[in-house]
Amino acid sequence: MPSSAADVFPPSSSDAPRSVTLKDVARVAGLSPITVSRALSTPDIVRPQTVARVRAAVELTGYIPNLLAGGLASKRSRLVAAIVPQLSNAMFAETVQGLGDQLAAHGYQLLLSLSEYSPQRESELVAAILSRKPDGIVLTGINHAPETRKRLLSASVPVVETWDLTPTPVDMLVGFSHFRIGETIARYLLGKGYRRFGLVWADDERAAVRRQGFESVLAEQGLASPPACEEPLPTTLELGRRGLATLLDSGQAFDAIVCSSDALAQGVLTEARVRGLSVPGDLAVMGFGDLDFAAHTVPSISSVHIDKRAIGRQAADALLARIAGRPLATPIIDVGFTLVARESA
Amino acid sequence: MPSSAADVFPPSSSDAPRSVTLKDVARVAGLSPITVSRALSTPDIVRPQTVARVRAAVELTGYIPNLLAGGLASKRSRLVAAIVPQLSNAMFAETVQGLGDQLAAHGYQLLLSLSEYSPQRESELVAAILSRKPDGIVLTGINHAPETRKRLLSASVPVVETWDLTPTPVDMLVGFSHFRIGETIARYLLGKGYRRFGLVWADDERAAVRRQGFESVLAEQGLASPPACEEPLPTTLELGRRGLATLLDSGQAFDAIVCSSDALAQGVLTEARVRGLSVPGDLAVMGFGDLDFAAHTVPSISSVHIDKRAIGRQAADALLARIAGRPLATPIIDVGFTLVARESA
DNA sequence: GACAAAAATGATTGCGCTATCATTTTGGCA
DNA sequence: TGCCAAAATGATAGCGCAATCATTTTTGTC
Numbered sequence: 001m002p003s004s005a006a007d008v009f010p011p012s013s014s015d016a017p018r019s020v021t022l023k024d025v026a027r028v029a030g031l032s033p034i035t036v037s038r039a040l041s042t043p044d045i046v047r048p049q050t051v052a053r054v055r056a057a058v059e060l061t062g063y064i065p066n067l068l069a070g071g072l073a074s075k076r077s078r079l080v081a082a083i084v085p086q087l088s089n090a091m092f093a094e095t096v097q098g099l100g101d102q103l104a105a106h107g108y109q110l111l112l113s114l115s116e117y118s119p120q121r122e123s124e125l126v127a128a129i130l131s132r133k134p135d136g137i138v139l140t141g142i143n144h145a146p147e148t149r150k151r152l153l154s155a156s157v158p159v160v161e162t163w164d165l166t167p168t169p170v171d172m173l174v175g176f177s178h179f180r181i182g183e184t185i186a187r188y189l190l191g192k193g194y195r196r197f198g199l200v201w202a203d204d205e206r207a208a209v210r211r212q213g214f215e216s217v218l219a220e221q222g223l224a225s226p227p228a229c230e231e232p233l234p235t236t237l238e239l240g241r242r243g244l245a246t247l248l249d250s251g252q253a254f255d256a257i258v259c260s261s262d263a264l265a266q267g268v269l270t271e272a273r274v275r276g277l278s279v280p281g282d283l284a285v286m287g288f289g290d291l292d293f294a295a296h297t298v299p300s301i302s303s304v305h306i307d308k309r310a311i312g313r314q315a316a317d318a319l320l321a322r323i324a325g326r327p328l329a330t331p332i333i334d335v336g337f338t339l340v341a342r343e344s345a
Numbered sequence: 346m347p348s349s350a351a352d353v354f355p356p357s358s359s360d361a362p363r364s365v366t367l368k369d370v371a372r373v374a375g376l377s378p379i380t381v382s383r384a385l386s387t388p389d390i391v392r393p394q395t396v397a398r399v400r401a402a403v404e405l406t407g408y409i410p411n412l413l414a415g416g417l418a419s420k421r422s423r424l425v426a427a428i429v430p431q432l433s434n435a436m437f438a439e440t441v442q443g444l445g446d447q448l449a450a451h452g453y454q455l456l457l458s459l460s461e462y463s464p465q466r467e468s469e470l471v472a473a474i475l476s477r478k479p480d481g482i483v484l485t486g487i488n489h490a491p492e493t494r495k496r497l498l499s500a501s502v503p504v505v506e507t508w509d510l511t512p513t514p515v516d517m518l519v520g521f522s523h524f525r526i527g528e529t530i531a532r533y534l535l536g537k538g539y540r541r542f543g544l545v546w547a548d549d550e551r552a553a554v555r556r557q558g559f560e561s562v563l564a565e566q567g568l569a570s571p572p573a574c575e576e577p578l579p580t581t582l583e584l585g586r587r588g589l590a591t592l593l594d595s596g597q598a599f600d601a602i603v604c605s606s607d608a609l610a611q612g613v614l615t616e617a618r619v620r621g622l623s624v625p626g627d628l629a630v631m632g633f634g635d636l637d638f639a640a641h642t643v644p645s646i647s648s649v650h651i652d653k654r655a656i657g658r659q660a661a662d663a664l665l666a667r668i669a670g671r672p673l674a675t676p677i678i679d680v681g682f683t684l685v686a687r688e689s690a
Numbered sequence: 691g692a693c694a695a696a697a698a699t700g701a702t703t704g705c706g707c708t709a710t711c712a713t714t715t716t717g718g719c720a
Numbered sequence: 721t722g723c724c725a726a727a728a729t730g731a732t733a734g735c736g737c738a739a740t741c742a743t744t745t746t747t748g749t750c
Binding site for chain 2: 019062064065066067068069070071072077079086087088090093094096097100101104109110111112113114125127128129130131132133151154155236237238241263266267270273274292293295296297298
């Protein structure tokens with residue numbers, strides 16, 4: 001039962017009690033504000049009994065520090081910002097989870113923005129993010145608007161690019177080579193004797209690089225680029241089904257379908273079953289990402305494993321090290337990948 | 346190829362050029378800082394030609410406002426914080442996506458924290474969040490530590506609880522009734538003639554309420570609480586398979602398996618197929634959440650549709666209205682649910 | 691117990707911005 | 721043209737905290 005409208009008017013400004021500040025705590029504790037500040041942020045340089053007095057006063061007053069003020073004064077915001085294309089994509093959701101967990105474990109908070117795969121949008125987001133003076137920034141991918149790069153550099157804030165690999169990151173990088181994944185998949189499938197490939201592929205930049213890697217190996221063997229069905233993002237089981245349907249209905253013959261994601265592969269598996277095609281007997285299927293279901297479908301999906309969560313965790317570690325002034329062994333971390341051969345290919 | 350260690354030492358503080366401030370822009374534009382501030386935040390009360398001069402100076406200097414300072418002075422941070430249990434759970438990822446999109450469209454940024462389903466952790470996160478002086482807070486669920494509620498109220502910040510329903514929210518609420526979902530599922534399945542139920546159920550608080558709703562209807566019909574296999578979070582296809590296996594191996598007979606999520610249902614479907622059980626012929630299967638794949642598996646999964654993204658969007662709208670001082674029609678928004686009958690049950 | 695060194699605490703100042711109030715400029719109208 | 725109200729711009733102060741430097745207290749040593 002909704003309450004009356006009167007209940008939901010905003011509180012008038014007068015009834016918002018002025019919030020408790022350091023000064024209030026100091027008064028209650030009988031100390032100077034700066035000592036209270038130290039007792040809370042660097043208790044090791046304050047006498048234990050003083051710290052105890054401060055703790056008691058904090059408890060009594062219900063004091064919650066104001067990080068806007070603290071950040072302004074100290075130039076450290078304890079905030080890390082991340083931009084990912086979408087959260088609807090389980091891959092990035094995992095990375096954000098890893099990033100968030102690791103940051104929280106070190107007292108940092110996460111400011112999250114979604115770029116929807118648009119460099120233009122990313123550029124605006126970076127500007128908005130920089131206004132919060134984050135201690136670090138995590139980006140997805142390595143292709144940014146020129147403006148983005150310029151802004152990041154002039155802000156001289158630690159940056160980690162993720163989910164891709166380049167010798168020339170803006171600053172630091174935690175990722176892997178999509179091109180090599182494409183090559184690896186091609187060699188694996190060729191090695192198993194497959195020759196008539198079909199692609200069910202998402203329309204994204206990193207998937208495109210995997211495709212280049214894949215086709216480069218085919219080219220070496222004198223094989224032409226295979227027919228492909230391109231799908232929008234985010235990839236789903238439905239799109240995978242439709243992708244296979246489109247390929248098969250084109251009248252061409254295939255012995256292996258390569259997908260740019262496990263969700264697509266699951267759809268291909270489903271459509272194949274509906275059409276009475278056995279996998280991998282009639283048709284092999286290859287996925288990418290090794291999502292949680294890949295190992296447990298029937299048949300299980302051969303895929304490429306990426307430690308999605310570790311990307312987030314290591315990005316956090318790289319930033320935290322840089323913030324703490326610890327030197328990094330290397331600014332470029334290649335988390336690698338593993339082709340996981342299962343039943344489907 | 347990693348560069349040498351020397352490349353990755355943190356920059357010394359001396360080479361970080363002092364960043365451009367409002368004062369710098371004012372000097373370049375030949376105006377006072379406060380006029381520049383107005384030209385940027387409330388251009389309608391500044392002469393167009395003055396705004397243009399400011400714009401030019403901003404462009405020239407590459408000025409990026411400092412929202413820490415702005416927020417401290419104005420008591421408005423343009424920040425909204427959200428706490429969800431996990432991002433690995435596609436349900437919450439969708440809600441966060443909806444929330445983030447809507448906030449971004451109105452110039453707000455999202456501070457995201459993960460509680461891992463722990464009220465204790467949630468309580469700590471709320472304290473940490475309040476230090477950033479967010480203009481609004483979005484929580485998942487309605488059961489919070491007493492400390493949490495106290496902190497939120499004394500901060501007098503707009504709050505939206507989500508994903509559940511209660512007549513007594515902390516402030517505002519956007520959700521739906523889990524109990525009624527349980528009842529609805531029970532009535533639907535009883536109506537189709539199923540009587541020998543088995544549950545594959547996640548160990549979470551809201552799922553538990555759906556189960557109560559389900560069992561309450563069974564009790565009305567004089568039916569006992571069905572056998573259940575409890576699974577940890579997040580739910581996966583694998584856990585669904587294992588759940589059905591456990592139930593069947595217990596030697597009992599079932600005509601319908603009810604799952605607390607679509608991922609579990611997909612696993613049950615898979616395990617049933619492996620065991621040669623036809624769905625819904627030998628065994629009906631019911632999911633929850635209507636994830637993207639539910640409509641496209643074979644057989645398709647009967648489920649309960651929740652507009653996950655709308656929860657985020659409407660939570661954002663409620664906060665934005667409150668922040669803008671607009672009265673809300675009601676502080677409690679029930680987004681409802683729809684049982685979607687498909688092939689599996 | 692006297693002294694220096696070290697540890698603990700305090701006073702002042704400024705981070706960069708906006709609220710508030712004061713002043714100047716502009717434009718409309720007789 | 722002159723006057724007044726309205727519009728535009730400016731000066732001042734303060735948001736809450738920590739960096740910096742100054743002062744007081746404690747500790748250890750002979």
